[in-house]
Amino acid sequence: MSGRTGPLSDVRVLDLTQALAGPYCTMLLADLGADVIKVEPPTGDMSRSMGPHPADRDGCDYGGYFASVNRNKRSIVLDLKTDAGRETLFKLVKTADAIVENAKTGVMDRAGVGYERLREINPALIYAAIRGFGDPRTGASPYSDWPAFDIVAQSMGGLVAVTGPNGSGGFKAGPGVGDIYPGTLAALGVVSAIHAARRTGQGQFLDVAMYDAILALCEMIVYNYASGIVREPTGNGTAVLCPFDIFPTRDGAVAIAAPGENHWKILCEAIGRPELVTDDRTRNVNRRVANAELVRGILTEWTTAHSTREIVDAIGGKVPVGPVNTAKDIFEDPHPKARGMLVEVEQPGNNPPLVIAGCPIKLTGTPSGIYARAPRLGEHTDQVLADAGITIARKEQS
Incomplete structure (x- = not known):
């Protein structure tokens, strides 16, 4: 694996996200070359504990979930509940183009590291938030304080209601679309806002609501309903094209x-x-x-x-x-290999390499790619601080 070669190689992002939506956003930015610094609490990202896990658990403090969406990132441990931790973050903010978080509404503000405080430190900073129902700064939802997960976003945004067999109450999509699509849109928002900041010198706040993202994904149901048509589950077909279906075969x-x-x-x-x-x-x-x-x-x-x-x-x-391919079929298909979509990545400890999904955004001049495995908790703390010119004893960071 080579170094950062993507078009965002001159961008630095502070990643304060956990789980899937936020890390997927920053994963895309990292695949495209951004220097993504994953700022984790002493307990680490909650997804570190999620499997499947390698055999040598002592040598690798994360499983496949974390490995997939946190590749190409550097990890630093900061306890933002302490003055020392916050002060270190403030110093890092001075060197960053953007910060991304996906906490509940108000959490970062109460911790003293919300947008308004960080803007004082770096007026050109882009502050991106991914929340279940958005942030009051861009539009106050009656559900602003509600927690949300993928399945809630899929349900409320309209995806479940149009997915599944005819006459059913709807089915969720298999992948975590309610997390991944908002994360993808947030990555686009971050890049767009950085472009504007470099032109104007002024940063801004942006957010993507998981509900909003899935509603946008299901745009078809909106204009249909506005025309008096209610779309319902149509099984493996569609109500407007034929044939356009999944058909059973003798063996699949x-x-x-x-x-x-x-x-x-x-x-x-x-x-x-x-x-x-x-x-x-x-x-x-x-x-x-x-x-x-x-x-x-x-x-x-x-x-x-x-x-x-x-x-x-x-x-x-x-x-x-x-x-209709299974994962086994995909591994045997020549297309994903030819397109660099099955990437073998080393794992820490006495563990064999892990294959993860590659970056689908292909560029000829400034290629994207996977150049580093996911980090162990705090693996790059000293390196990140040194890069930012911060000389603080590790014990003072938390």
Whole structure:
């Protein structure tokens, strides 16, 4: 693994986040080259204790969860409940472009390290917050003081209500979308605000509410409802395109999307039903949507008679198609390896390397990448302080 080569190599971020939403935000910034300093309390980020754990627990104080979203970061321990800890943070703030936190509303203010205090120290500082329901500085929500997790954001933002089988009460998405998408938007906000600060010399406060982010992700339900249409779970299909579904195969499942007339024609020929191209029930996408059950039935009859591999071989590259991959399938697929999406990272202690998901943002001139494993708690405290020109005995930091 090489050093920081991404387009943000001249950016320094103080990361006061825990769990997933905040660390995912700063992970993206670090993958893009930013010097991300993870400021942890003496007990560490809560996610350090979450598995899966390596065999040598003494040599590695974190599991796969922490390893994945805290790569490329340096860890420093500061107890912000103490005067010494806060004073050290204030000195670090002078050297930073941005600070990111995802505490509940008011927590950082009560600790004496909120936006207004840090702005006094560094007027160009970008202060980014990720909260369940936002911060009163950008819009006071009646739920501002409520705690929130991924599943709450998915539910309140509308995602659950449109996910799952027809007629169900809704299903949550498998990944932590309620954390990861807000974190992604926050990373974009941080980069945008730094750009503005370097032009004007003035920093600013920004926040992303998890509820807001999922609502934005589900933008389709908004304009539909405003038009008098209530979107409900549609299973593995969609109410406006056909075919656009997950179909069972002899040994698994496959996605097929052929709403366009050219793809539909190719698909009909591939399954041995060319007459469907001119059949009044299926001759265009509107007729196929109106007769979706017929279309799905015909395609299911074909897919269940073949293996997933046979189907992909028959129409791959001609019609949008893809197997429903498990993690095992992904590890065996040449695409993720070719694209650098499965990255082997060393682990501390007497532990073998761990494979984690790579950075999907690919740049040719200033490449992103994973150049360092996640840090042990406080691993870089002395180094970070020295870089910032701070000479304080370790015992005074906490």
